[in-house]
Amino acid sequence: MKTDISDLRGDFPILDQLVNDEPLTYLDNAATAQKPNQVVAALTHFYQTDNANVHRGVHTLAERATVAYEDARHKVTHFINAAEPAEVIFTKGATDSLNLIASTYGEANIEAGDEIVISIMEHHSNLIPWQQLVLRKHATLKYIELTPTGELDMADADTKITDKTKIVAVAHASNVMGTVNPIVALTKMAHQHGAIMVCDGAQAVPHMPVDVQALDVDFYAFSGHKMMAPTGIGVLYGKRDLLAAMPPYQFGGEMINFVHRYESTWNELPWKFEAGTQNIAGAVGLGAAIDYLENLGMSNVQAHEQQLVNSLLPQLTADHQIEVYGPNDPVRHTGVIAFNIKGLHPHDVATALDMEGVAVRAGHHCAQPLMETLGLVATARASLYIYNTQDDVDRLIHALNETKEFFSHELIKAE
């Protein structure tokens, strides 16, 4: 097992560069993760050796490409502990996966008067598909609110999820506050009322062990690019019975069985939901990223990030000039931390940090209803991954101190 972090950084040449004359400190992993050499090499190998279209030919390359593509599906199946590969559908990413559910299961099952329950901490990708679905169907969208510490209010969830609820859709981990949500408990609640449970795992799968059967969720969505795979590949997991009963998402090649002039029949799972030529190389890259993560061990990945959060979060919360949003307890926190320097706009902070080589996100993080609820326009957000080190944490803290000093000095001078 390879767990030496200094060893790991060599797999990511992009990290070894100067940005604004300072060593790059990449802390925007919740937006997208960097890709190790192993993933890039897998893409190169596929394109240089095996490239062909899948499931469509009898020639050798077509067979090799098909094996590579379906091998990636097997890796995903094992990685999230799906019951079988038929339950793993390749998509463009978590957004595409969630839209797929809303457009197929949602269209077929939601009727006027039905209710869909989501949480106020959802990313727009797990909010707008449901918002638009209820508008089309004259159904109702309800929000589970937050506790003062930025966690889901489970008492509120208990009142919002009722026998009228048909779908509950909640993020496994918040892309803003780093909160980890109690998916098992929510799923039980949903099932008790006959609703299905949809989980947005975009911020969880890259960072912690995920077992979809243990969670007992009905659907689970995530993106490849946040777990070091290429952009444009993602996964929708769904329970076989539900997937089998759902109408197709898109129509075209691959997803059909027989096509006649005036009617068609659909391919079996999972290909029923994979119309047209898929992102074959992307799937191969995702398989390589999963190999990389499994080689490290997801428990080790989680422990490494936890160690960095244990250092970073208390330093931020102890600073009276900094406001942190979300749980203050490092143990209940992923490596995603939203904060502001009091009196400074996060865009100004992010520009200053960038001058120190530190890359963070600033903005509303595609969670405008959450920002509104927190009474904020925007925040800065630092997010960690496996190749980050204590050095990166120290550089962020140093750069924040420099930023505070720069602006306080300049503001005093200006008066």
Place this chain on the structure above:
Amino acid sequence: MSLSKLNSLYREVILDHADHPHHKHALTDATTTMTVKNPTCGDVINLDIDLNEDDVITNIGFTGEGCTISQSSASMMSDAVLGKTKDDALKMAKTFSDMVMGKQHYQADLDELDDAAILSSIVSFPARIKCATLSWWALQRALLSNQQEESDGEA
């Protein structure tokens, strides 16, 4: 100490305008009002303008939230266009836009912008150009009398 580079952006004048913005208030019964948003960061500028019968800007005020750059830019823009005709103000908006985009412009036109010309340094901070242009964009929309709420969807 690479924050020294920030001095070229956060000049004293800019920080002063951000800290003590001029014309930061709503106008009652303004002849034209415009709200623009930058959806990428959530910044909002509400701009109120009084135009008289000769199309001269006789009063201007803004409210809203935003970063140092967007707030100071709104303050400097308001200073610069107050008392100007609609056509002159639109020309200044064009000059400002050309300046921050690094396009060709004339020094004489820059001089018209007063303090706002200092934001030419934003060229070195491409991620922040939208912050600087938000209020000027509100001005353009207001003067062209497109009175509905709009989002800044383009760079």
